[in-house]
Amino acid sequence: MEETGQLQDRLGRFLAARGVRGDVQDITPIVGGFSQITHRFTVSDRNMQHRYVLRCDRPGGAQLTTTDRALEFRVIKALNSVGAPVPKVHWADTNGAELGTPAMISDFVEGPNLLQAARSGHLPMAELADLATGAAAQIHRVDTAGFPAEIGTAGGDWGHYIDTQIQAWRDLAARQAEPMPVLRYLASWLDLHRPEPVPLCLVHGEYSTANLMLDPTGAVSVIDWEFAHIGDPRMDFGWCIQRGGKEPPNVLGDHLDLVCRRYRELTGMSESAMNPATVSYFAILSGWRAFGAVLDGISRFANGESNLLLSAYLVSPWSLACGEWLRITEALESAPRDEHSRAVAASAGERP
Amino acid sequence: MMSKPTTVQLVTAIRENLSAAILPAISDPGQQKLLAMIDHLMQTIAVRAEHEIDWMVTHNRAVVALAQDMVQAAEAPAPVIAALARYRENHSASLAASAVTADYALAAEVLATMLEATISDTGEFGLAARELLERDVAHGVQIVGEFELVPP
Numbered sequence: 001m002e003e004t005g006q007l008q009d010r011l012g013r014f015l016a017a018r019g020v021r022g023d024v025q026d027i028t029p030i031v032g033g034f035s036q037i038t039h040r041f042t043v044s045d046r047n048m049q050h051r052y053v054l055r056c057d058r059p060g061g062a063q064l065t066t067t068d069r070a071l072e073f074r075v076i077k078a079l080n081s082v083g084a085p086v087p088k089v090h091w092a093d094t095n096g097a098e099l100g101t102p103a104m105i106s107d108f109v110e111g112p113n114l115l116q117a118a119r120s121g122h123l124p125m126a127e128l129a130d131l132a133t134g135a136a137a138q139i140h141r142v143d144t145a146g147f148p149a150e151i152g153t154a155g156g157d158w159g160h161y162i163d164t165q166i167q168a169w170r171d172l173a174a175r176q177a178e179p180m181p182v183l184r185y186l187a188s189w190l191d192l193h194r195p196e197p198v199p200l201c202l203v204h205g206e207y208s209t210a211n212l213m214l215d216p217t218g219a220v221s222v223i224d225w226e227f228a229h230i231g232d233p234r235m236d237f238g239w240c241i242q243r244g245g246k247e248p249p250n251v252l253g254d255h256l257d258l259v260c261r262r263y264r265e266l267t268g269m270s271e272s273a274m275n276p277a278t279v280s281y282f283a284i285l286s287g288w289r290a291f292g293a294v295l296d297g298i299s300r301f302a303n304g305e306s307n308l309l310l311s312a313y314l315v316s317p318w319s320l321a322c323g324e325w326l327r328i329t330e331a332l333e334s335a336p337r338d339e340h341s342r343a344v345a346a347s348a349g350e351r352p
Numbered sequence: 353m354m355s356k357p358t359t360v361q362l363v364t365a366i367r368e369n370l371s372a373a374i375l376p377a378i379s380d381p382g383q384q385k386l387l388a389m390i391d392h393l394m395q396t397i398a399v400r401a402e403h404e405i406d407w408m409v410t411h412n413r414a415v416v417a418l419a420q421d422m423v424q425a426a427e428a429p430a431p432v433i434a435a436l437a438r439y440r441e442n443h444s445a446s447l448a449a450s451a452v453t454a455d456y457a458l459a460a461e462v463l464a465t466m467l468e469a470t471i472s473d474t475g476e477f478g479l480a481a482r483e484l485l486e487r488d489v490a491h492g493v494q495i496v497g498e499f500e501l502v503p504p
Contacts (some may be wrong), residue, residue: 011477063429091485107437119399132417178456178457178460179460179461179464180460181460181463181464181485181488182463182466182485182488182489184464184467184468185467185471185482185485188467188468188471189471192471192472235474241402246501247501303399309386309389309390309393312393313389313392313393313502315396316392316396316499317499317501318493319489319493319495319496320493320499322489322492322493323489323490323492325494326485326486
């Protein structure tokens with residue numbers, strides 16, 4: 001991203017062209033994300049102040065993932081239109097012609113994210129887990145008629161969806177710089193241990209406590225929709241507990257029984273479909289999406305096509321994730337059905 | 353050549369100097385995060401310098417031995433036989449890191465085919481292949497050591 005002064009000028013011109021009056025001030029980077037660059041800024045005039053978030057693509061050489069700001073903008077617009085718990089998005093520069101890089105601007109949520117709230121003791125962990133579960137249920141109930149077709153169609157074929165996810169593991173294995181037995185083992189294991197099907201619906205795709213903002217009213221607002229798609233709703237929980245293992249505390253992973261029970265109450269999903277064992281299956285299955293870009297970056301580094309230090313650094317969370325996934329497979333295979341909860345909870349997200 | 357100070361000692365000394373002399377002089381949060389990443393990478397280099405040749409050579413031998421047993425027991429499907437043949441044709445006797453790494457990749461393909469062939473059974477070859485995978489992954493975890501994700 002460019003210098004703050006240049007960005008301030010570009011933002012000023014961009015907003016003025018859309019009839020927004022006032023000075024752009026207090027541009028501050030928001031750290032914490034691995035994919036896009038975000039800045040908070042304020043627009044002030046004599047009568048009002050409004051705070052926004054600018055979400056931009058990283059420069060080409062520093063990109064770890066490649067997602068489409070234009071599609072994300074359309075998805076959030078659609079979410080706004082149905083009243084989903086998502087900050088309002090205002091404008092986008094989808095090709096970067098005005099802001100220097102593809103970007104969009106949303107309302108800033110005045111409050112901590114759930115990860116920060118958990119770390120500060122702002123609210124009891126069980127309450128945070130309950131809030132996260134409730135927000136997930138709200139998202140998964142969204143009627144996606146009128147949403148961008150690129151994210152898929154709700155109510156599709158679950159078996160085909162899972163086939164696609166498992167194939168993504170195999171495709172990932174096939175394009176790495178060296179053969180990776182763990183990828184091929186997990187793909188085969190996932191294929192063999194499919195859980196009970198459930199209806200496909202809108203899935204956030206990167207549901208983690210760092211992407212759940214707690215606004216001043218105590219409501220949850222979900223940010224970062226670049227990986228939204230139509231999928232199995234348990235993917236969001238699976239992602240959240242695998243991410244929580246690397247960014248403790250693991251708010252959902254440490255309360256998995258409670259989370260599953262609450263989600264069943266909110267959605268009517270059966271216990272055989274929504275339980276710690278099935279969620280843990282998705283903690284593995286979602287891994288290709290979590291680590292696909294990471295592994296591709298590592299391979300580019302290994303092949304001499306990149307010198308992005310972040311890619312070398314991310315070998316470590318990848319290695320830890322492999323350990324966690326193997327422990328989950330072992331726990332799911334060895335524990336009798338009624339003991340899955342404890343076995344999985346003990347395995348998911350914990351270090352040896 | 354001089355083997356001492358060892359690679360591990362050198363890396364450890366570099367880490368200490370980065371931490372004691374360089375880090376306090378940096379005020380930019382982005383540069384501090386970059387230094388934290390570098391420090392973690394140095395930590396992993398120290399572990400790899402000490403162990404990785406031994407780990408990979410031992411792993412390669414164990415994988416090949418298991419595949420050979422599988423072939424002799426007439427339980428190896430074609431992909432395992434083919435991967436084993438590729439290993440035998442292409443592996444090196446050298447202990448240079450690049451040669452061992454290349455052998456490790458050949459052995460990884462042998463292990464992957466064994467794991468895929470035995471995924472749905474609990475026979476001795478499946479269990480042994482799984483154990484080799486777990487040991488290999490555990491080495492990766494050992495390399496990482498203490499870790500907390502530093503966002504960029």
